[in-house]
Amino acid sequence: MGVTDDGLLAGMAAGDAQAASAFVRRHQARVFGLALTIVGVPAVAEEVAQEAFVRAWRFAGAYDPRRGAVTTWLLAIARNAAIDAVRLGRDRPYDPDVLIDMISQVNDGQTDDYPEQLADAHRIRAALTQLPHDQRVAVVLAAIYGLTAREIAEREQIPIGTAKTRIRLGLARLRSQLEVRDE
Amino acid sequence: MLAELATTAATGHDRAQILWHVLDCPACQRDLAELARTADELLLLAPQQRPPEGFDLRVVRRIQDLTAARVPQRPATARWRRATIRRLFPRWDGPAPVPARTLRAARRALVGAMALILAAGIGAGTVLWRTAPDRQLADQYRHGLVVDDDQAPKSAPVTTDAGLVVGHVYLFPGTPAWILVALTAAPQPGGYTMSVVTTGGVRYGAGICQVSGQVGTAGYPLPVAVSQVASIEMTRPGIRLDVRP
Structure with missing residues (x-):
């Protein structure tokens, strides 16, 4: 499995491009899949998924492993980003x-x-x-x-x-x- | 109502009421943490889907661009600071250290326009602008139940000039720090412009709390750390409310 999620997240927060890339590749299918499930449009889902990873990078310091796994923390961020996007088209x-x-x-x-x-x-x-x-x-x-x-x-x-x-x-x-x- | 907060199904006013209680109730804090964990675990059920080719590279490039934008360690000017914050919080109108007269006029016009849009309830973008920080705040709170004492949320009453308590403000440490205002007995309906005054005497705009009847809630990122907040003012023509954390 290699470096843990926590380790990659810490590396990403510290500006390590390799760690960031590995973190994104590890979770991109889950994050993009969730975004697509919620927003329904691939182009919007990619934008949402990108935004989720950027928010994760920005708020990595707030992540506390005692409160749950990195995956669910990241998916909660992705859900919020997707909800923000879908609010613009709530009539869907x-x-x-x-x-x-x-x-x-x-x-x-x-x-x-x-x-x-x-x-x-x-x-x-x-x-x-x-x-x-x-x-x-x-x-x-x-x-x-x-x-x-x-x-x-x-x-x-x-x-x-x-x-x-x-x-x-x-x-x-x-x-x-x-x-x-x-x- | 804890389940609604845990699933983000609670709307602004309900959310404020729940948070108000939960802040002082360890049993509800534990319940909320467990319900939130359960709700978040449901996200694992979303089907995985491979994103378009090059997705990871585009994400890393975005992060690198943002990192590069942070390179100037010290904001040389107020304009640079505002530009940086706007880049980091593109839907947030601040912070704005007491601006020049022209900027104030422009800001008042913008505030007025926003208040009208909010009152009419027709701006989907405004809904986005209002709900996103609110939801992020609640989410941050949900995940911030287990914190060190010096990182614990703070609360303070909102008072009129006569000393009447008309609501409460909650300050949440973090990156960024957040503020949640819950007015329950506001003197008048309408938009209350909020300003944060730091311990160093610098004043920042902190958004608007829209009051319907006597009730209103608003959540915004703070431009400074919670420990640097000396006071918060909420004003509308002829009315001034004060908060001393």
Whole structure:
């Protein structure tokens, strides 16, 4: 595996071009894939993915390994950058069923250089599929697409209180299931 | 409401209310940290996709360009400082050490235009401008729950001239440092122009807090470290609110 993610991130923050290049190559498929999932347009997704790496470089000093893996930290940055971009075209229709189907599929066709991350994805996907459909949709729309509770309520044509409840119950169940599996 | 904050589903006012409580509640801090970790793990489910050829080179080039822009270690002039900050924070209108009269006039015009756009709620770009720092702030807070004491967020009341508390300001250390203003009993609706005064007496513009009814929230990057903030002023015609961290 070579240099750890933390090491590459530190090297990138220090201005080491080789470390930066290695860090980008290691994570570019995940970051670009997430950006494309959210914004839906390859050209915009590339801009978002670039911005995510630049933000990671800029805020590398704020990364704390005690709070989570570099991958999830970086993906959270990418999600925020993608949400910023998609806010300009919020009228784009979302199809949660397609999204849910997509992320519920077994990741057969994909390779991952990091087996532990692939195992994490399988574990999370399995936990997500245990949620009731409504809660699954609400959690995914909020956590991945960055929709607010009000936007989810409008999209699903439900009261905002119901949207909030679905997010709350869904995320709590997901956390419980992941905790059980971690034990 | 912690789940909404953890997933970024909470909107500005709700977010401020949650943060207000969480700052003083260790149990909720732990819950929020765990929920945020769960929400972030969902991002691993997004399908991987190879970016266009040369993507890594373009990223590295962008970083190198930004690094080169940082080479002048000391900002020689206020203009250089403003240009640099605008390059680093392209959607943020600041910082602006007390400018010349013409600049103030231009700034007031810009502020007025922004306030109108915000009030009308028709500017998607303005939504971007307003929500991005807010979301980044919340995200930074979510990930900043475990911090050293000297890196812990600070809060201070927003008071009127008569000493009435009308809201709170939260200051978050980091790179950059951030400020979140939450007004809950503002004297008047409308835009409140915020200024940060440093311990060295330098004044910087720090954005606008738009108040609807008596309630408004706003989040912005700070142009200086939290430890350098001596006071914050929020003004609109005939009204002045003060914050002393």
